[in-house]
Amino acid sequence: MKKTIGLIIIAIFSNLAVSMAQSPLTSVPFELYGDHVFVKIKVNNSRDLDFIFDTGDGLTVLNIETAKELNMVSGADTKKTSAEGEISGKLLKHQSIEINNIELRDIEIYETSLRHLEISIGRKIDGIIGYDMLENYVVSMNFNQMSFDLFDSKGYEYKGTGRTLPIKLTSYIPHISANVVLANGETITGEFFVDTGAKATVDFNTPYVTKHGMIDKIGDSYIYLVSGLGKKEYEHHQGKAKSLTFSGFGFENVPVGLSHAEHGIQNHKKVTGILGSGLLRKFNVTYNYPKHEMYWEKNDRYSEPFQINASGLELQLSEDMSKVMIHKVFDNSPAEDAGIKVDSELNEVSGKSAIEVGLPELRRILSESGKTVKIKVDGKSIDLKLKALI
Structure with a gap:
């Protein structure tokens, strides 16, 4: 009897310890x-x-x-x-x-x-x-x-309904295996960094782009500028891939970028590319570095379409952060057709102050292909008919 009670007490405390380990700190x-x-x-x-x-x-x-x-x-x-x-x-x-x-x-x-x-x-x-x-x-x-x-990593056990993905760490960054089918039908299997700070959906790193002549394999494309922690900007080609698949997840008509960066992870020779925030926001991800695992669950954004530039404008703030400026105008775009020039000020969008609307919402509005948006640039009103660039 005493032995049975002892076993029950041990079981209770064991279950309590597991429960506490699974409660977030x-x-x-x-x-x-x-x-x-x-x-x-x-x-x-x-x-x-x-x-x-x-x-x-x-x-x-x-x-x-x-x-x-x-x-x-x-x-x-x-x-x-x-x-x-x-x-x-x-x-x-x-x-x-x-x-x-x-x-x-x-x-x-x-x-x-x-x-x-x-x-x-x-x-x-x-x-x-x-x-x-x-x-x-x-x-x-x-x-x-x-x-x-x-969570405390000691004793942690994943209890969710998602998929477990093994990860490797290179330069402190996790990467996983994925398959990309390009616009020309070619299938690429490689390792891709998981980078929540990257303004991308899927990117291919510079060495891979150069070695495999990627520019002609992504269909229609345009060039935009990116920078990371280092200040220098580099050109990126933006096109589309037919599909992206990894660990049972799959997406079609995926924006794909080709890096020309000379430094950093986008110039990494041993990793094919990057999975960025455009993809990662579609999942709830648990990162378990001590066990070299990640756990991916679809979230409410999973079926949302990928955001595609439909204006031909790349925006940024002025140096004093008081104005929204035209940083780049893409070739053969609605913005170029409207005669908009680099370094002009975007004053208004749909009758609202551009600086008050903010860059994320401006970029969302200007990605709504098929719509006509009234904007004001350097005080001049323009009806901008939006059309996805890719």
């Missing part, structure tokens, strides 16, 4: 702003700071302007190689990072200018974090609830 809301996920973080007991969550970079970075506001103590100038290439900045001393009630200790934070990203994304950015969250905790990212759950 904390839940943190996040915001999807265009192609980027923002999470609130405190540095040295600061106010809530707006950090981009980026699985594609191994460095935690603080905006140099935010570092000045917080009176952070910095060391000597240094150059650090990150997933986005070489960056110039300073290592900050005596820092702590707190995510809700969870503190990350003994990590390195580098300060650098993020202004080029701010004017491209369209808002203030206090910093960027990724690997330092992911190596310490199991991180569950839920787009339906717009929140992260952080």
Whole structure:
């Protein structure tokens, strides 16, 4: 009898321990702003700071302007190689990072200018974090609830209904196997980085593009500009693939980019390309780095169409972030036909102030192929008939 009671008590405490291990240490809301996920973080007991969550970079970075506001103590100038290439900045001393009630200790934070990203994304950015969250905790990212759950990695067992994908880590970044059928019918099987910070759906890295002559294999395409943590912009070709499949998931008519970057993960020779935010937002993903696994579940965005540029405009903010500017006009596009020029100011869209609407919503509006949108550029009203570029 005593033995039976003892076994029951052991079973109760064992089940309690498993239950506690499966309860999140904390839940943190996040915001999807265009192609980027923002999470609130405190540095040295600061106010809530707006950090981009980026699985594609191994460095935690603080905006140099935010570092000045917080009176952070910095060391000597240094150059650090990150997933986005070489960056110039300073290592900050005596820092702590707190995510809700969870503190990350003994990590390195580098300060650098993020202004080029701010004017491209369209808002203030206090910093960027990724690997330092992911190596310490199991991180569950839920787009339906717009929140992260952080779990203790010890004893964690996935209980969801999604698929388990084995991952490898290269340069601190996870990558998985996927198949892409190009516009010319060619099938490519390769390894693709999983990069929440990439403004892309599927991209092929520069070495692969060069070696396999990819430009003629993606159908009609246009050229746009991209930059990462490093300030230099590189041209990208944007076209379409017939399909993308991985681990039982599949998509058709997928936007595909061809990188011409000279540095960073998009110049990686051993990994074929990148799966970016245009795809990842369609899944709730749990990252379990200690077990080298990820768990993917379809979310409410799974069936939404991919966003395609239908105006021929690439927008960014002015240097002082007070205006929306025309950064690029694509060839053979509605914008070019309307006579819109680079460095003009976009004043209004549909009667609303462009700067108040914000870049993510402007980009969504200007992707609605088949519609006619009234815009005002340098004070001149234009009826812009939208047509998808690919």
